[in-house]
Amino acid sequence: MYKPKQTVLVLAMLLASAAMNAQTVSMRLNGVTVKAAIAHLEKESKCSVVYDARTVNTSKKVNVNAKTVKEAVSQILAGQDVTYEIKGNTIVVSPAKAPQRKQQQSKRKVTGQVLDENGDPVIGATISVKGGTEKVVTDIDGNFSINAADGSKVEVSYLGYKNREFTADRANVTVKMAQDQQVLNEVVVTTSASRRRPRLCRIMCSR
Known part of the structure; x- marks a missing residue:
């Protein structure tokens, strides 16, 4: 009134x-x-x-x-x-009033596919935004979809392969993985040692 x-x-x-x-x-x-x-x-x-x-x-x-x-x-x-x-x-x-916080960086949806050195899809590879909490895994076709801040770094990891990294500055990416020979050698050595132990045990027991 x-x-x-x-x-x-x-x-x-x-x-x-x-x-x-x-x-x-x-x-x-x-x-x-x-x-x-x-x-x-x-x-x-x-x-x-x-x-x-x-x-x-x-x-x-x-x-x-x-x-x-x-x-x-x-x-x-x-x-x-x-x-x-x-x-x-x-x-x-x-x-004085505190300066306003910067607006949150805009996010974009990034889709893509993870392939091995032969061009076959990598199933279960982990896709994570560095410095963030977003994390997904690839499906049976090696495909993924993740939300990432524009320009942020995204890491792809999978056991036995070297980690790969790309920038979230485009909507679609294809990531080609390469085997990590050092990790594979360690797996082979460990497996071989495990196989030899029962034989060694049988020899000692027989004595």
Whole structure:
């Protein structure tokens, strides 16, 4: 509901704030503390400055050469992580707002296929986004689909094969895997050793 009295009150406050901004003062201070400068401003302008001492460094030394209230406040609070607002005959000092977080990086859906050196599909290969939580495995045809931040690194891994990596900068990829000979040799050595143990045991037992 429209309330004329409230509207008049708001307009009056706005006019008072504008008048305070432009109010003439004569302040020339050199090497004084912020606390002393604020006290001098309150005396000169007949206004009140409201602030939290935990967010304003009141012992900092400042120089002030101002002809208006707005100039004086700006110079007194220069270099401090605060903002101010003039409301009527009151100057309210508040902590500066924290910068907004960067928008989340856009994601894209990447589909593809993982093949071995013979061009056959690799079943059960793990596809994971580096530094992220997204992870999928390839299906019976070696196909996969994963959501990744645009430009992020995606790793493909499978036992017995060297890990491969690609950049999520396109919608479809084909990853060709290569066998890791070192891993395969270790598997062969381990298997051979395991096969020899029963025979060795039988020889020792027979003795």
